[in-house]
Amino acid sequence: xxxxxxxxxxxxxxxxxxxxxxxxxxxxxxxxxxxxxxxxxxxxxxxxxxxxxxxxxxxxxxxxxxxxxxxxxxxxxxxxxxxxxxxxxxxxxxxxxxxxxxxxxxxxxxxxxxxxxxxxxxxxxxxxxxxxxxxxxxxxxxxxxxxxxxxxxx
Amino acid sequence: xxxxxxxxxxxxxxxxxxxxxxxxxxxxxxxxxxxxxxxxxxxxxxxxxxxxxxxxxxxxxxxxxxxxxxxxxxxxxxxxxxxxxxxxxxxxxxxxxxxxxxxxxxxxxxxxxxxxxxxxxxxxxxxxxxxxxxxxxxxxxxxxxxxxxxxxxxxxxxxxxxxxxxxxxxxxxxxxxxxxxxxxxxxxxxxxxxxxxxxxxxxxxxxxxxxxxxxxxxxxxxxxxxxxxxxxxxxxxxxxxxxxxxxxxxxxxxxxxxxxxxxxxxxxxxxxxxxxxxxxxxxxxxxxxxxxxxxxxxxxxxxxxxxxxxxxxxxxxxxxxxxxxxxxxxxxxxxxxxxxxxxxxxxxxxxxxxxxxxxxxxxxxxxxxxxxxxxxxxxxxxxxxxxxxxxxxxxxxxxxxxxxxxxxxxxxxxxxxxxxxxxxxxxxxxxxxxxxxxxxxxxxxxxxxxxxxxxxxxxxxxxxxxxxxxxxxxxxxxxxxxxxxxxxxxxxxxxxxxxxxxxxxxxxxxxxxxxxxxxxxxxxxxxxxxxxxxxxxxxxxxxxxxxxxxxxxxxxxxxxxxxxxxxxxxxxxxxxxxxxxxxxxxxxxxxxxxxxxxxxxxxxxxxxxxxxxxxxxxxxxxxxxxxxxxxxxxxxxxxxxxxxxxxxxxxxxxxxxxxxxxxxxxxxxxxxxxxxxxxxxxxxxxxx
Numbered sequence: 001x002x003x004x005x006x007x008x009x010x011x012x013x014x015x016x017x018x019x020x021x022x023x024x025x026x027x028x029x030x031x032x033x034x035x036x037x038x039x040x041x042x043x044x045x046x047x048x049x050x051x052x053x054x055x056x057x058x059x060x061x062x063x064x065x066x067x068x069x070x071x072x073x074x075x076x077x078x079x080x081x082x083x084x085x086x087x088x089x090x091x092x093x094x095x096x097x098x099x100x101x102x103x104x105x106x107x108x109x110x111x112x113x114x115x116x117x118x119x120x121x122x123x124x125x126x127x128x129x130x131x132x133x134x135x136x137x138x139x140x141x142x143x144x145x146x147x148x149x150x151x152x153x154x
Numbered sequence: 155x156x157x158x159x160x161x162x163x164x165x166x167x168x169x170x171x172x173x174x175x176x177x178x179x180x181x182x183x184x185x186x187x188x189x190x191x192x193x194x195x196x197x198x199x200x201x202x203x204x205x206x207x208x209x210x211x212x213x214x215x216x217x218x219x220x221x222x223x224x225x226x227x228x229x230x231x232x233x234x235x236x237x238x239x240x241x242x243x244x245x246x247x248x249x250x251x252x253x254x255x256x257x258x259x260x261x262x263x264x265x266x267x268x269x270x271x272x273x274x275x276x277x278x279x280x281x282x283x284x285x286x287x288x289x290x291x292x293x294x295x296x297x298x299x300x301x302x303x304x305x306x307x308x309x310x311x312x313x314x315x316x317x318x319x320x321x322x323x324x325x326x327x328x329x330x331x332x333x334x335x336x337x338x339x340x341x342x343x344x345x346x347x348x349x350x351x352x353x354x355x356x357x358x359x360x361x362x363x364x365x366x367x368x369x370x371x372x373x374x375x376x377x378x379x380x381x382x383x384x385x386x387x388x389x390x391x392x393x394x395x396x397x398x399x400x401x402x403x404x405x406x407x408x409x410x411x412x413x414x415x416x417x418x419x420x421x422x423x424x425x426x427x428x429x430x431x432x433x434x435x436x437x438x439x440x441x442x443x444x445x446x447x448x449x450x451x452x453x454x455x456x457x458x459x460x461x462x463x464x465x466x467x468x469x470x471x472x473x474x475x476x477x478x479x480x481x482x483x484x485x486x487x488x489x490x491x492x493x494x495x496x497x498x499x500x501x502x503x504x505x506x507x508x509x510x511x512x513x514x515x516x517x518x519x520x521x522x523x524x525x526x527x528x529x530x531x532x533x534x535x536x537x538x539x540x541x542x543x544x545x546x547x548x549x550x551x552x553x554x555x556x557x558x559x560x561x562x563x564x565x566x567x568x569x570x571x572x573x574x575x576x577x578x579x580x581x582x583x584x585x586x587x588x589x590x591x592x593x594x595x596x597x598x599x600x601x602x603x604x605x606x607x608x609x610x611x612x613x614x615x616x617x618x619x620x621x622x623x624x625x626x627x628x629x630x631x632x633x634x635x636x637x638x639x640x641x642x643x644x645x646x647x648x649x650x651x652x653x654x655x656x657x658x659x660x661x662x663x664x665x666x667x668x669x670x671x672x673x674x675x676x677x678x679x680x681x682x683x684x685x686x687x688x689x690x691x692x693x694x695x696x697x698x699x700x701x702x703x704x705x706x707x708x709x710x711x712x713x714x715x716x717x718x719x720x721x722x723x724x725x726x727x728x729x730x731x732x733x734x735x736x737x738x739x740x741x742x743x744x745x746x747x748x749x750x751x752x753x754x755x756x757x758x759x760x761x762x763x764x765x766x767x768x769x770x771x772x773x774x775x776x777x778x779x780x781x782x783x784x785x786x787x788x789x790x791x792x793x794x795x796x797x798x799x800x801x802x803x804x805x806x807x808x809x810x811x812x813x814x815x816x817x818x819x820x821x822x823x824x825x826x827x828x829x830x831x832x833x834x835x836x837x838x839x840x841x842x
Contacts, residue, residue, distance in 0.1 A: 026292045033207045033295075041207060049200040079244055083270035084200040086292040 027089030187302035222248035
């Protein structure tokens with residue numbers, strides 16, 4: 001694939017993520033923060049998000065698997081996940097967290113388990129997509145090209 | 155954790171650092187927004203990283219921290235190393251609001267709260283705790299770009315609080331100079347645009363401004379006196395509504411009947427040479443607004459006043475006694491349960507302070523002293539002694555003498571009255587506040603000046619006035635407080651207190667002590683919090699005072715009040731700080747909430763509001779700006795503040811809507827940063 005094609009692919013791919021609602025405008029904000037002096041900002045932040053989220057999801061699983069679920073512990077985790085996912089633009093993850101929190105408030109263990117599954121699902125999805133995105137970018141850069149700015153023509 | 159800046163390099167921030175260290179904050183202002191030193195606290199590493207990046211893109215100097223404790227120690231180690239703090243609400247080691255309070259009290263820096271939680275209650279909490287702004291995650295660059303305005307605002311209010319009356323002009327000049335800073339001026343003006351006319355004058359400013367300002371001062375523009383009322387014209391010579399004058403005014407109004415009082419008759423009754431009907435008319439208008447606002451104000455306010463006072467040490471010997479008297483009375487009336495007093499005492503660490511009733515009376519005294527009114531202190535002592543015997547007005551007068559005019563000056567008319575009075579009262583231990591406060595109540599319940607006399611006796615300490623006011627109110631007007639709901643929300647004792655507080659709270663706010671933030675003995679009041687609050691308004695007061703609001707008590711109170719009000723409403727306070735905030739009358743709380751510490755000019759005006767930190771979100775320009783606009787703005791803000799506070803307080807109350815609509819109509823000012831619900835009202839900056 002030549003450079004131009006790769007760039008086009010990247011653009012299309014990125015657009016699809018937005019169209020599917022996997023990413024939202026906040027992600028664009030992140031991209032705007034990236035420049036020559038901070039060329040890897042987005043991938044750095046996203047990597048950090050992944051690491052942190054893995055930990056949170058782990059904690060959540062543990063907490064929900066307890067005999068007696070301590071919602072006081074569960075809720076802050078979900079809250080944080082909501083915050084971090086919204087900060088990087090992982091819209092669907094954030095939305096799933098919102099639903100999760102509601103059930104936490106209601107102290108509905110069953111529903112919370114389902115919510116956790118949902119959150120995990122969305123999370124793995126966005127993780128997967130973003131990793132693909134970064135790979136595309138790396139390929140472009142490796143080929144000596146520039147990563148085109150995202151143009152959301154919606 | 156400190157992160158080295160990214161490749162972008164802060165160098166690009168320009169000479170910010172170089173300019174930064176020149177005296178005062180003027181230089182810094184000039185440098186704004188670049189180089190603004192921000193401390194970001196968030197336990198979420200993703201958000202922290204993003205924020206840091208965004209802030210650096212705005213050319214700010216950023217320091218990250220993922221733990222509140224660490225942030226606090228950073229701040230403590232380097233008191234002047236930061237200009238603004240941004241903190242998350244939910245953190246594992248410390249509640250964001252706690253951090254907010256600490257920072258406000260100890261360092262007096264503007265704090266912006268942020269959270270993914272956008273529920274109204276949390277946002278409100280931010281406001282009442284004195285946050286200058288509340289950002290909802292995900293935070294966008296646009297939101298961060300303008301945070302520098304909070305710093306400027308706060309500084310202006312601080313600068314504008316002159317030591318005393320005369321200094322306002324200097325302050326104005328200083329401000330002028332800063333703006334003169336040239337480029338900085340552009341940046342500054344941007345932020346000031348929202349501010350009242352001060353900003354406009356400042357912006358125009360520059361060199362010739364200071365001189366013109368001086369002249370204007372004479373006209374009453376910047377007034378150290380309580381000119382603000384004449385919002386109508388900046389340039390007209392202003393009448394200084396001193397405490398005495400105002401008392402005469404109030405007496406005349408009462409004589410005629412609040413509803414029936416007309417400027418012409420009031421003027422005749424007052425028989426003050428040189429006073430014009432127009433002066434009286436505008437003052438009357440403000441007064442009416444003030445009364446209306448008070449009507450909806452909960453007791454909190456009353457508490458707040460007290461709280462502020464508590465901060466100070468028991469330098470006022472006589473006061474303590476008097477305070478004790480009041481406290482006792484209050485305790486008797488049930489407003490201040492003995493236990494709370496004891497607790498307060500313990501918290502305050504000032505056993506001496508607690509009068510017989512165990513109320514931490516001294517705290518009030520402390521505050522007063524803190525308010526750089528050393529002479530006042532003595533005066534209070536003397537004045538207080540008199541209080542019991544003299545009619546309230548007198549004590550006020552005495553106090554006023556002692557109190558630098560600055561105090562009186564800033565209160566906007568409507569609010570001023572109350573505030574001034576409050577301040578005077580507080581200082582003089584007068585129940586001035588009561589008067590102001592009572593009036594509204596009186597109006598509502600056709601309460602004549604009766605209560606004031608009662609207050610007088612209690613005046614000995616600033617707190618006392620509040621207390622005394624309360625007592626009479628309590629006894630006399632249990633039903634008076636039209637705020638039945640408030641009773642529900644607050645301990646019964648509050649009703650009266652609250653009202654009083656509003657004014658006093660306002661006054662307190664103005665009293666932003668000369669002391670830099672760090673002087674508050676926050677630590678001292680740890681014991682106070684919760685227990686106090688529940689008990690009564692006193693508790694709140696105590697708490698507030700203990701919270702270390704000695705100096706900036708006024709500002710703090712205002713903001714605190716708000717907090718307290720909200721608290722009273724049912725928020726559990728776990729720290730004394732909470733208590734303090736609770737102490738603040740609801741009205742104050744709201745107003746301050748929007749402004750957070752900084753802006754409550756309302757109270758501060760008199761006392762050199764300038765010192766106060768403008769509550770965040772509030773229209774800062776009110777502070778210390780004697781010009782008419784500020785005055786008017788202030789009035790409004792105060793009103794709004796009071797209303798808001800009252801409103802907040804009375805959320806459950808029916809008044810709320812009325813107050814709110816009235817407020818909104820009146821205000822029309824929306825200095826609030828917009829993140830808050832209370833955009834409608836602008837609150838003067840009450841340096842906290």
